[in-house]
């Protein structure tokens with residue numbers, strides 16, 4: 001593993017850092033952007049969309065996308081540098097993130113020329129914001145059990161059914177949808193993938209609100225929705241393979257963030273939180289716990305670097321790839337547990353106080369961290385994957 005950056009990579013870092021310093025509006029910055037991935041209101045969403053447009057105009061969106069599709073065509077290292085600098089600047093998650101990380105790469109892999117021409121430039125420019133319509137009330141971990149139905153009517157499909165937990169659907173223009181097209185085939189072989197304009201008559205989006213009060217995801221209902229055949233992504237009944245491309249990108253991007261910034265903020269909090277005659281930091285058990293979290297962030301960092309090294313060598317994903325999502329999200333929960341215990345009742349305040357000026361970030365973290373061990377595949381499912389595919393253990 002080579003820890004040194006080349007001159008060109010360092011120049012790339014400096015150029016992006018300088019550009020962010022001069023271009024990122026301060027009022028868009030957040031203490032913890034990961035906990036606010038979907039804008040809390042339309043005005044914030046629109047301001048973030050303008051921000052993505054500004055980034056795109058300056059060539060900072062779609063870093064690893066091929067140039068023929070409007071991307072920068074840079075390598076993985078530049079992508080990692082991009083992530084590090086973007087996080088360090090506390091910039092908001094781009095509103096088109098779902099399109100940039102999941103839908104765009106899936107269209108690049110499976111799309112027709114017309115689909116690529118139609119959607120890829122619009123995804124980069126935030127003219128099209130996408131959401132992901134995979135999960136259903138009876139199909140989450142066991143996604144292949146999905147029942148939303150698409151009936152072939154010659155030049156179009158008619159879709160009926162329901163999706164759930166659809167993040168950001170309230171702002172999305174398009175939804176990438178898994179539907180059942182063959183009722184008689186084995187369940188993995190009767191699924192197709194459709195690209196659906198969310199404004200099509202018969203699509204309705206209903207909010208689901210988190211216990212933080214944040215409207216993050218939605219139920220999406222389909223009632224006799226007409227979808228042209230031209231919007232089929234990949235071959236009919238091959239949607240499972242298409243979704244595998246999307247999920248591979250999703251799991252990869254879910255493990256991308258390192259929570260060291262949260263632990264650093266927790267240390268700062270412990271240093272000022274009154275406890276007895278001093279602060280929480282005076283308690284060796286608190287320091288021990290925080291030190292343990294720092295160690296776990298470091299191990300996560302090196303696991304990620306090992307995974308990156310493999311990718312750069314063109315080798316297939318190894319065990320470290322499989323453990324990244326699991327350990328990253330579980331560590332997120334341990335950090336949130338430590339924050340909750342440190343803060344006590346202060347964790348329930350959603351407004352800054354003299355004692356805890358950054359109370360909202362901890363309120364959100366403590367109440368919302370559990371979602372990361374569910375989204376993009378639960379921890380139990382990740383453990384099954386590691387057990388069966390990495391360690392080769394028997395299935396039952």
Ligand SMILES: Cc1cc2nc3c(=O)[nH]c(=O)nc-3n(C[C@H](O)[C@H](O)[C@H](O)COP(=O)(O)OP(=O)(O)OC[C@H]3O[C@@H](n4cnc5c(N)ncnc54)[C@H](O)[C@@H]3O)c2cc1C
Nearest residue numbers: 132133134135140141165166167371374375376377378380
């Ligand atoms: C924040 C967030 C955002 C999301 N955004 C989207 C989105 O935009 N689009 C979308 O399509 N979906 C989205 N989801 C849904 C997500 O993909 C599902 O919640 C997830 O796949 C789990 O499915 P489920 O909720 O139906 O739980 P279930 O699959 O019903 O699981 C319930 C419990 O049983 C356990 N379990 C299930 N099967 C097994 C097994 N074989 N072995 C051991 N344990 C098992 C699970 O681990 C879990 O603890 C989102 C979820 C979250 C939390």
